[in-house]
Amino acid sequence: MAEVPYQHILFLSFALFFIGVYGFFTRRNMITMLMAVELMLNSVNINMVVFNKYLFPGELEGLFFTLFIITIAAAEAAIAIAIIINIYRKFKTIDAEDVDSMKF
């Protein structure tokens, strides 16, 4: 695994991030938008781990950032799904275009 140049892993993480961006802009269902955000967070995690492993192997900073990002992503997903379920109760839909009662 040490033979793989770190640039290639970074290209993988760029690709995953922009796949997430594409999904976030095309989807209108709130849960699928949340899934696109999870993809972007995963690409950031890959980035952190690669920089830690290849550029600063004596430190553990990237590893800890990855751990905290995973923790905060779990909290964020839980809160987002609670909000989505509440929206579904009120509007009977989770399409982001139809929830517009606060739109000016």
Place this chain on the structure above:
Amino acid sequence: METGKIIFYLISIMIVIFGLLTVTTRKLFRSAIYLLFTLINVAALYFCLNYEFIAAVQIVVYVGGIIVLILFSLFLTQQAGLDLPKPSFSRVALAASLSVFGFIFVFLLFYFSSSSLEVAGPVEVTMKAIGTQMLSFTKNGYVLPFEVVSILLLAAMIGCIAIAFRTKENG
């Protein structure tokens, strides 16, 4: 070409393919399952990089927690078997051009600046070092973020219950 390299390229191809399927398929449950495969492949990538602890956390939290949460909320909010409506062409064109140009921009930025980065040799990360630094309160210790994030998780848990609690007037 060695085995480690071949495995890495296989994993990265699978990550990209399943990621694309996650954001393009119009069946919601399949989309969640493709996301599951993407996350498992990311965990496999961490295993390849010798970050076993991160891989284990990825499997436990993402695959075991977030995917199950997403699947449950899909069951609660979506009539089973209904496809998503097709996104309009202008939106697809906008999103595709945005992400392709963004990718090319970052690629070029990285391509022309990466020669200055110095690559150090990879070393093993032991579980003992992770635990020691995580709970150390000296310099470079992470005990304060650790405690803060535990408060955050408690607050998120209480917040979820408070948000999703069914009251009389809106239930």
